[in-house]
Amino acid sequence: MAEVSMIVPVYQVEKYIAQCIESVLNQTFQDFELILIDDGSKDQSGRICDLYAAKDDRILVIHTENRGAAAARNVGLDHASGRYITFLDGDDYLDEHMIARLYEEIVDSEYDMVVCDFLNLLPDEEDNFIVHLQEKTVNGREVLEHLKNERNYGLWTIVWNKIYKREVLENLRFPDGKYFEDEFFSNQLYLNSNQIHVIPDVLCYHRVLASSTMNTQKIENYLDLLDALQERLDIYFKYDYSEDEIYKVLIFLLDPFTKCVRAKFSGTNKKRVEQTRRFIKIVSRRLMGKNLSFVKKSSLVIIGLFPDLMYRIAIRFRSQLEKFL
Incomplete structure (x- = not known):
């Protein structure tokens, strides 16, 4: 041995x-x-x-x-x-x-x-x-x-x-x-x-x-990344991790989610994207009751309703938003 x-x-x-x-x-x-x-x-x-x-x-x-x-x-x-x-x-x-x-x-x-x-x-x-x-x-x-x-x-x-x-x-x-x-x-x-x-x-x-x-990931592969990040968020809630860290992972999730939304999937893949949309909405609501800054709570309203739109706005104004978030 x-x-x-x-x-x-x-x-x-x-x-x-x-x-x-x-x-x-x-x-x-x-x-x-x-x-x-x-x-x-x-x-x-x-x-x-x-x-x-x-x-x-x-x-x-x-x-x-x-x-x-x-x-x-x-x-x-x-x-x-x-x-x-x-x-x-x-x-x-x-x-x-x-x-x-x-x-x-x-x-x-x-x-x-x-x-x-x-x-x-x-x-x-x-x-x-x-x-x-x-x-x-x-x-x-x-x-x-x-x-x-x-x-x-x-x-x-x-x-x-x-x-x-x-x-x-x-x-x-x-x-x-x-x-x-x-x-x-x-x-x-x-x-x-x-x-x-x-x-x-x-x-x-x-x-x-x-x-x-x-470097050669197909767009549909990002559906698995959505699952992995959702699993991590479930762990964070289960073990009472920091609300600010939960918020960070939710923001990470928006990147692959937006990629998948833009892909306009059909069938099972479309259902997985919609399931993630519902998950994002649920997490946003749960975080609204946590001890977060006013700016973060305000962003959660948009994230819960329009997650891919929020991501596109965030990327466009990333340098300004990082000062607040």
């Missing part, structure tokens, strides 16, 4: 998967298993994985039909044997000390997970950036209620810049068949988490490709 299980969904990344695998094999920490889930790739990605597995018995390759990253990660979780779990995307790669540093912080500690900084590699190298984390310890509620709502480049939603105690993920799985699967997963993850330690080390290199999933 390995100390650390590294789970990597692999799909159509023949250009990058070798570097990804090599970055794991070259870790200074060597007590790991590498689980590669070939998610029905039609290029040479699966074959490349098999070639590496033939040379190193710490590598397990599982070939599946194409079902998406969520299903692939779930397959990896079902096969993982390590005391600690990490994730990596097939087109990303690690600093050689990543597993060692994260393991050093989490082993024999009270932390449920440890989080590190990462470098975003964009198509134009001049646009590359890191988040600039500060070392600190937080709890799951603080992350879900506050930190996820700050500008953080997805830091608290992504799964591949963290190491997790196995017990934290024991009863968690990614929602099969959903887009924005990390949003759903993180909702439950932080409800299950106590102490979380953050270190400033830049240990992961994440490629933001022009062809990446986030």
Whole structure:
């Protein structure tokens, strides 16, 4: 049994998967298993994985039909044997000390997970950036209620810049068949988490490709994001989270909602949009009874009646509105 299980969904990344695998094999920490889930790739990605597995018995390759990253990660979780779990995307790669540093912080500690900084590699190298984390310890509620709502480049939603105690993920799985699967997963993850330690080390290199999933989302995929954000709002009400944070998430919801309204869906998709419209109206009414500023309460009247119109107005006058909201 390995100390650390590294789970990597692999799909159509023949250009990058070798570097990804090599970055794991070259870790200074060597007590790991590498689980590669070939998610029905039609290029040479699966074959490349098999070639590496033939040379190193710490590598397990599982070939599946194409079902998406969520299903692939779930397959990896079902096969993982390590005391600690990490994730990596097939087109990303690690600093050689990543597993060692994260393991050093989490082993024999009270932390449920440890989080590190990462470098975003964009198509134009001049646009590359890191988040600039500060070392600190937080709890799951603080992350879900506050930190996820700050500008953080997805830091608290992504799964591949963290190491997790196995017990934290024991009863968690990614929602099969959903887009924005990390949003759903993180909702439950932080409800299950106590102490979380953050270190400033830049240990992961994440490629933001022009062809990446986030950059090529179909409009109908945003219907799943609507569901994930509604789930988060339900959690906020259930656990009596801050009304100002509830308001923030409601505002976040207006962006994908407006995209879906403009798409003029029919059938089931149209019903999902209308269900979200009703949900927005209900949340707006509930927030009206909370301790919010006069400006926010006034905006809720318009949001409840005309949510997509309110969003278009807000975008047009964003710089002025931010001073008040």
